[in-house]
Amino acid sequence: MAKLRVLFENGAPERIIEFDPSRAPFQHDGRAGSILDVLAGHGIHLEHACGGNCACTTCHVIVKDGFNRLSEAEENELDLLDKAPGLTPTSRLGCQAVIEDDAEFTVLVPRFTINAA
């Protein structure tokens, strides 16, 4: 089982999800097994204005633990992250970062998403 701890910058209580990555997808948006897929499939809302198609930055998360165990970011994701507010070295798009291993991860959902260019 993998363990995903979710922190919210807006002060909402943290959530912990334990799940079997091999059972992905958990719902229909984002890559199967992505942070977005796991969260949405477990009843936790993460904004994803483009429907999880890697065309915006609204599912930006900051990975606090487990960054190197996520799937590697592709160029499209990196290009979009360049435009994300509050970018950090461990920023990822929730719709693209896939949890493939039974490991422990912690992500922070930033307070703000961007509603414009």
Added chain:
Amino acid sequence: MSDDTVGATGRLTYEGTITRIIERAPDTRSFFLRLPASQPFAFTPGQFISCLLPIDGEMIRPYSLASNPEEPELEICLNRVPGGVGTAYLFALQEGARLRFTGPWGTFTLDQAPEAECVFIADGTGIAAIRPMLRRALNGRSAHPIGLHYAAASRTHLLYADELETAARAHANFTFVPLLGTPLTEEIERRYVAADTDRSRHFFICGVGDIVPRLRDLLRRSGYERRAVQYEKW
């Protein structure tokens, strides 16, 4: 912003009325949305809206705005996706129906033409995002060359063809190149990679599927600056 327009997650949602539906090509329609005067909607050419469709609770479907911000109605243009529940829902709507959405979203935008030659590349319905960007660039009275390479399955699938041809006649610096058979990558490579060593051009690419990253990689690897090659892949 009133409470009833803000969803549980804090999103500002809009509700537009479909005033017109136009069949632009087989299985391709434009929907024109009018918002109440109390809900002004500002956006930048190239951005999209996320339609909130009442399917399985709520289904998000993003669509590029094909209209310009100065127009009174918003236009989205989409083709029916075989087996797609989102487009099946939208294609069943009639004029007068209401559509909820959030936005504007997206960072693939052009507010004014860059001070350089500007090349737009559209594949299929990718023209929807490109159209307002192109119109904005043409209205900017830039002296630099502006090109549009637009690939479609056939002449009938070439959306906005009359408008684009008219624009090409009206603007001496604008070249419209419809592509109805020539592979897009070959055309772009021939014109902008093999033909010269000028790498000062700016590119704006929009389409569906792998053609978009293929064009991106072709241009970036041939020496164009990363940020001079902007794209949106659906």
